[in-house]
Amino acid sequence: MQDRKIVFFDIDGTLVDDEKKIPESAVQAVKTLQENGVITAIATGRAPFMFKHIREQLNIQTFVSFNGQYVVHNNEPVFKNPLSKESLFKLEQQAEKNGHPMAFLGSETMAANNSHSFIEKSFNDLKIIPPLEDRMFHHNEEIYQALLFCKQSDKMDYLDMFSDFEYIRWHEYSMDVVPSGGSKAEGIKYLLNKLNIDIKNTYAFGDALNDIEMLSFVPHSFAMGNGVDEAKQAAKYVTKHVQDDGIYYGLQQAGLLNV
Structure with missing residues (x-):
């Protein structure tokens, strides 16, 4: 398996604050990850057309959307699981x-x-x-x-x-x-297999109920300081509030910004 690392970011309450804006510290942190050769990805319950502007702002081409039902890598769909x-x-x-x-x-x-x-x-x-x-x-x-x-x-x-x-x-x-059985974690599993990435090199950030499976599955998982208690219990670590540079702080604690 490849030794390359990948980081998944939820959007609402994680990448974006209450005003639906990405803190500048998070923008810079994502850019540093990319410069360090880390794959940056989004894992969200949103539909792709709902966060196109975020992908463009952060230069992200890989994502798990619809809570795992539509997975894209390098802007090409690699997994689809429509409802019956x-x-x-x-x-x-x-x-x-x-x-x-x-x-x-x-x-x-x-x-x-x-x-x-x-x-x-x-x-x-x-x-x-x-x-x-x-x-x-x-x-x-x-x-x-x-x-x-x-x-x-x-x-x-x-x-x-x-x-x-x-x-x-x-x-x-x-x-x-x-x-039934669908979740961000299931979409992530498919993508890791597709990219031949070891689960040990996987990181994730989330804050809400639909992040629980992802935070439980990913070995290096961070719940936002503003997250719900269930997300904090599922994650391995708790970082700061989204408005208090939570993404930057978590990535720094994980050692990913100093590679």
Whole structure:
């Protein structure tokens, strides 16, 4: 196996702060990694079109998106795992009965099956324009992730009924819907195998519930100081807050900025 190192960065709450801006110290740290020959990658629940500007700013061409369902290396897709259309349609029917809207994400764009305040609030908090309504979009496109808009107390309705999917909450009004067994860790496993990189040379930074599998799997994992307790418990180390140069501090502690 190659002895080359790779670092995976979550986006929200990790690479970007509450204002969705990347601290300058993180920008410089990523640049130093690249100059040192370390592969820099993103691991996110976002769709590729939602963080194109971040990849361009940081000169990153490798990423695990949709919580592991769409993996790209050097801007070329190397793994795709779309949701089952049959199961997705059944989930949508149940969600409509419950009064819960959904959004459907392809690799290039997205659409919602309704307009709803939960959709507006969730996307506004990401500082991303909410999807337009198109009730047929997911019938005609490969869907790698869906968003189910409901409160935390409503989650069990879907857990008991649809075992094809896993539900990862990222907002008080929204859950990611991914294939059962899917996670950032699974996408990372595929990429490491593809690139012939030893797991011992793998590093990861995250802060949220959808980072738990990744932080547990990667041997050199860092939870952000602003992260949830579950992420901190899963990680091997806890770095500083994203707004307190957490990425730079963690990479420095890992010895990756002095190679």
